[in-house]
Amino acid sequence: MESDQEFEPGIDLREKRKILYEGDRFAETEGLSPWRKKVNEVIFGFDTPAGRNFDIALLVAILLSVLVVMLESVSELRDQFGELFIVLEWVLTILFTFEYLLRLSCVRKPWDYAISFYGVIDLLAILPTYVAVFLPGSQSLIVIRALRLIRVFRVLRIAHCLREAENLWIAWKATQSKIAVFLLVVLTLVLIMGSTMYLIEGPENGFSNIPISVYWAIVTMTTVGYGDIAPQTVLGQILASVAMVLGYGIIIVPTGIFSVEVISAGRHEKHVEVPCSNCDLHFHERDAVYCRHCGSRLPRKGAEEVSESEG
Structure with a gap:
């Protein structure tokens, strides 16, 4: 019997979205108080008008913050607008700090968000300004805020x-050892x-x-x-x-x-787990109607559900 292993990706399809889609699981509002639900819908609900506007405003603030740090490194501009740069830097840092606290307060499990990918990035984005009080010069690390621009994929719906x-x-995971x-x-x-x-x-x-x-x-x-x-x-x-x-x-x-692994990962994306009731072959192409091994008809309902869940 033909093995399914050749169609199984090196990382489980359910696990590989852990980072890029990590923010979605914090949009659950069950059990939250009314005000926490409302805040959650605005901060995590990118599919609502309020949530979309919030994310766009956040992206603009992030870009402005990174721009301020870059301009401050130019000695001529720093001598002329140094005080303005410092004020803008602190105002933006305070806003990001408030936003970070709001994110922790409006999720069901604040600690889970704090140690998640986005949670760690949000924390690292505000720390440099505070650390710079004790270690002058470390505010240049504020450019790490650029990592928060990953959210632009969600905002612009370019899935x-x-x-x-x-x-x-x-x-990358598959080629690490090589x-x-x-x-x-x-x-x-x-x-x-x-x-x-x-x-x-x-x-x-x-x-x-x-x-x-x-x-x-x-x-x-x-x-x-x-x-x-x-x-x-x-x-x-x-x-x-x-x-x-x-x-x-x-x-x-x-x-x-x-390159070989990238091509392989793209090939695996074209297959879904739809077990054949006759030969028990699990992975088939998304639009397959019959089993590629024994020719039996596949349970299309299951294939469609899997395809929709991964989409």
Whole structure:
């Protein structure tokens, strides 16, 4: 009998949406007081006019906050509008803090939201300003608020983008071990290349120690080529040429590994779990009417329910 395993994604279809759709499960209002229900509908109910307007206003505030941080880093603008930037930064931080507290107060399980993906991002978005009181300069980390722009997918109803993002997430999870092994091999090559170049060139040609030589190997093998250090001897130049050629291969390998998994994840998206009553084959294409293994008619009601639930 043909195995179902080839059609089963590396991550369960029900689990892979844990991050991108995490906010949906906090929109449940059963058991909440009237005012908490109303606040929940506005904050989490992106399908209502009030919720949509709230999310749009929130996205504008996030963009404004990130823009303020970027402009403040320009010395000319900081000297001229420094006080204005500080006021705007604190006003926006206080608003985000109030919004974060409202989110915690209008969900059934505040702690679950606090440790969720969006909850952690919301907390990290407001911490830098407060931390900057004790550690000046850390307010630059406010740019982490840009991660909150993920909500734009929900606001603009471009769900197909979320599906593609899910496929990338699945591909990343599936390739972690392969890429880890590959990076270990690359690290070994870099150490060998750097140490060898140190022996060939030596301190008189700029390769003063092995760490500096390893730095040169990384820059060369990644085809960056800053040019601050370059081999002067013929043997060193030959080794540098070998490192450059290897660099192109290093770029291709992880790209190929990841691309294969992305294609595989997209292929799995075309299948749903609809068990065949005759041969017990579970995964079939969404529009399949008959079992691809035994030819028996599939329970279309079940297939349609699965398809709708994943859509």
